Amino acid sequence: MSVIDEILAEKDPEKIRQQTEHYYREHVNPFALRMFKNASLDIIEGKREGACVWDVSGQKYIDCVTGAGIFNVGRHNKDVVEALKKALDHYDMGGWISILRERALLAKKLADITPGNLKYSLFCCGGGEAIEVAVKLARGHTGKTEIICMENGYHGVTGFALPATGRDVYKKPFEPLAPGYTHVRFNDIQAVKDAINDDTAAVLLEPVQGEGGIRPADDQYLRQLRKLCDEKEILLIFDEVQTGFGRTGKMFCAEHSGVAPDIMVLAKSLSGGLYPISCAVFTEEISDFLMTHPFVIINSFGGTSLACLVALAAIEFIEKEGLPERARIMGERFMAGLHSLKAEYPEIVTDVRGKGLMLGIEFAEESIGPRMVYQLRKNGVITIYTFNNPKIIRIMPTLVIKEEEVDFVLEAINRSLKEVRAQEERFGQKGKGEGLKV
């Protein structure tokens, strides 16, 4: 029996759980396992389909994390799976020092669907790598070094991407980092103006900050940024790793403001949830740098034949099913329910916000985020708090979520809020002793 047959043949959920946890503890990351277990997120994924995931024992959950936007087309999307199966019948990954037809076709498709004059694509595997490409292109093209980024932004944790991420906890243990990154307040045009100097190459931001707490940039701010960058001959880079491919109710979040960046970074759902791929899409003007330096940004596994075919199939599914519009409609349904819950639990819920199906719920204090995650798992929904701000939990389901599934999630949030309210009352009762002697 082959190793894969052996793995797939094992059906005993308890045996699978014990073995997986044991090997995780011994050979992967014991503290991550502990945190998952403590947070009640120790779900060992079995079947995956549509908006849902089942653990190995058959317990069903609605996935509202989706790897922060990897599964826009749904979990284990059948169309994309079929595309990958067909691709595997014909191809391997393809040599990276070769010309690949599938890579050319995907680059053309991305040029067609991205806004403005974005025309060329360089491919990698993960979002952080694609941010690195964007930073290199910005520095290479302008001959300048400074990158202006946003406080609480998240752009990955690799070499040139890590300094752009706006939170010390990711950076401190690994200093010194690549220099030349300045962080300014998000949604504050004056802060960007003040940070620009003669050596500024680019402004880099997420149109909706994901890990920073689901914070959308104002459309007016983005338009001001575009104007400012044009005036100062600075590049504007949008990180659409989480917001891309229909997530916010448009194919790309940039479309809400009508602002086209000079470089757009894409990843996550470009993969169809099946095969890793990311890219930086950029203008013809920026591509001039590659004329003189054609082989300085390279990647063995970036834009393989298989990955590009899967990406083309994922984009085809998104267009065919009208997922951006679906995200807008389901997002409105969610938002109406979340506003009602905010009104019902004003002492717990302080804000609800987002765009399309990229939604965040902000709570009165930091401990409530993790506690809600814990309660929601019990109520059949997988969520997670945003890493830069645990006061906020994200609701980012697949874009194929159905009306009744939206309503199920809202009811689960309601039940979880009720339990948190009861916890607060119980804790308050215990605190009515002698008062604190401080």
Add this chain to the structure above:
Amino acid sequence: MATSDEIMEALEDFKQQCNNNKRLRRMQRDWSKVLHFKATDTGDAFTMTVVEGEITKNETGTQGTPDVIIEADSETLCDMFWGDINPTQKYLKGEIKVKGSQEDIMRIDAITAIIWPEV
């Protein structure tokens, strides 16, 4: 209900266990914090000072500006420092309140995971 002396005894034992654990000291060498602990039922309060991963002192009352404030009933606080409970699970059930950054909460959890891996 646990008395102030019982909680202090548990805190001192916790201090010994942490400071004598080389692995823990190496892991926490970049962690310097002031932690306040408050017993909600008795009103007793305690301060723990950590300097570069070493617990340098435990005191009664709230001393200095805290980086982290942990509140629970006296029995839960005592159990926590004796390693009889998993503090993160209590936190997630709302039985322990923690005010502070998520990183600090994870650091505290890492300490208990090293000292009492079976909890």
